[in-house]
Amino acid sequence: MPHVITQPCCGDASCVYACPVNCIHPTPDEPDFATAEMLYIDPGTCVDCGACVTACPVGAIAPIHRIPEGQERFTAVNAEHYGDQPPSVARFPVDALWRKPLAPIGKPKAFDGLPDPMEIAIVGSGPSAMYAADELLKHSQVRVTMFERLSEPFGLARFGVAPDHKATRSVADLFNTIAAHPRLQILLNTHIGTDLTLEQLRADYDAVLWAGGAPTDRRLEIPGVDLPGVQSATSVVGWYNGHPDFREAAPALTGDRAVVIGNGNVALDVARILTADPNRLADTDIALEALAALRGSTVREVLVVGRRGPEHGAFTLPELIGLADGPARVWVDPADLTDVDVAALDSREDAEKVALLRELAARPQPAAPFIRLAFGLTPQEVRGAERATGVRFVRTGTDETVDVDASLVFTAIGYRGRPIPDLPFDDANGTVANVAGRVTVDQEPVPGLYVTGWIKRGPTGFIGTNKTDSRETVDHLLADADAGLLPRRRTAVGA
Structure with missing residues (x-):
């Protein structure tokens, strides 16, 4: 079976x-x-x-x-x-080794020239940091000190996953196991740049691995986006997950409609939480203040809007299935699906998304509160004088305008890394300049400096994607140490 x-x-x-x-x-x-x-x-x-x-x-x-x-x-x-x-x-071409098991992931590469002890500093404690620590600690010479700005570890695994996605949040059990390793120390409430400088870390450790993520939203550059009533979807996620940076980010859940601009997984998360039965959410670890606010919400519809057609929805197929087959009430206007040519789509996932959207469109419009997915609308401006009262869209590729009334507007068009003092920043990509995890200046590696996670590759992939990403960086860090390419540590840890 x-x-x-x-x-x-x-x-x-x-x-x-x-x-x-x-x-x-x-x-x-x-x-x-x-x-x-x-x-x-x-x-x-x-x-x-x-x-x-x-x-x-x-x-x-x-x-x-x-x-x-x-x-x-x-x-x-x-x-x-x-x-x-x-x-x-098959879809993923493979060679004749298809049926041959891969090498066990837990077997570390042999490096005979590592310093003993080898002291590594990791900045951040999110998924990429935890996976990197796990790889490093497979080598008995290595000791890791992790620096976390917040009072709780695990980053987006703790503060970025929706509270009703209990299975996904259970990855914290794995990270708790890693965190218990005797050669790993996690220093909470420690901000690199304020409490300690990067230069101090470079003096005290054989190498520094920056795993600080991409904590900034991409800004939607349209008129009215700074009006009260407009905020990033990320701030809402932080609010209902109890992130200390977003305790004051509670949206005013009044009025009949909220609009989410963007239709990636974060947008669907926000829409699902805002329309969920609060009694069901009470069985999760949602922030109590958020739960109380949701119990008093008057929002009856959350409109999730994508600029492109339904075949190009930014949400993943698994997330759409969870929305369609779960307790959420969701609907699509059949008119949004009339021009889709499924036969012309490049991927099976896109075709399956469209088929599922058509299934949703065939359902009766659900009772409120519900989610409506809309497509082919490009935002032009947030309407309103003293606060947001709606959004003006134009049908993508035409001059036809569509005005949507709303008391709340959430932007969800992606994350972006921000510049870090003393690290070279690639502004075009929103990442620290690097080649396969080695921090670079003018394409030349900076000895002893490494990155992993979103600040390395940009905000792509899922929690587990960081495992292979971090392993690549760690392999290069250890290879450099083995070859004697790391700068000599100038002070002893704890001195």
Whole structure:
């Protein structure tokens, strides 16, 4: 009986390495791994051993006869990913080693020339930092000190995942295990740049690995965006998750309609939480202040708007399935789907998204509060004098304007890294300038400085994507240490 990967898939890839017959794809060695919306089990190859179930850190894998309620659709998603083709011509091209197990992910590379002890500083404690620490601590010479600005660790795994995504949030159990390692010290409430400087870290440690993420929203540059009643979706996520930076970011949940500009997964999260039954949210770890505010909300509709057509929705297929098959009430105006040519779409995921959107459009408009997904509308301005009263859109590619009344407007058009003092910044990409994790100036590596996570590659991928990303950076850091390329530590830690 084959197994199935379901919505909470985090892209960690631990299951890939645990599988004895290499039936889970894409693997980190395959070209589409970095952009895949989830991993997929080939039902024709799976031998039902259950090794992947044990390896998965978020409980996203189940036998086909025990799929959790509301996730039954993923049985077809896994099977359709491979279609009727043999593995050698599947969506992710592989070679003759398809059925050969990959090397265990936990086996570290051998480095004979590492300093002993080797002291590493990691700035940040989010997923990329925790995965990097896990890789570093496989080497007995290495000791890691992690510096976290906040009073709680784990970054977006703690403050960025919606509270009703309990399975995804359970990745914190893995990070708690890593955090308990005797050679890892996590210093909370420590801000690099205020409490300590980067230069001090470089003096005290053999290498510094910056894993500070991409904490800034991309700004929507249209008139009226600074009016009261307009705020970033990220601030709302921080508010309902109890992030200390966003305790004062409570939106005024009055009026009938809120508009979310952008339709990625964060936009869907915000819309789902704002329309959820507060009694259901009470069983999560949502911030109590947010729960109280949601109980008093008068919002009846959350309109999630994308600039492009439905075939180009920024949300992932797993997130859309969770929205459509879960407790949320969601609807699409059939008129938004009339011009989509499914046969012309490049990917199976896009075709499946459109098919599911058509299914939603065929349903009756649900009772309030509900979510409506709209497409093909480009924002022109936020309307209002003293505060936001609506948004003027233009139908993308035309001159036709569409005015939507709303008392709240949330922007959700992506994250962006911000410049860090004493680190070279690539303004075009919103990242620290680097080559495969080595910080660079004019393409030349800066000895002893490394980056991982979103500040390295930009805000792409999922929690588990950081595992392979951090392993790449750590491999280069250790290779440099092994080759004697790190600067000599000028002071002893604790001196």
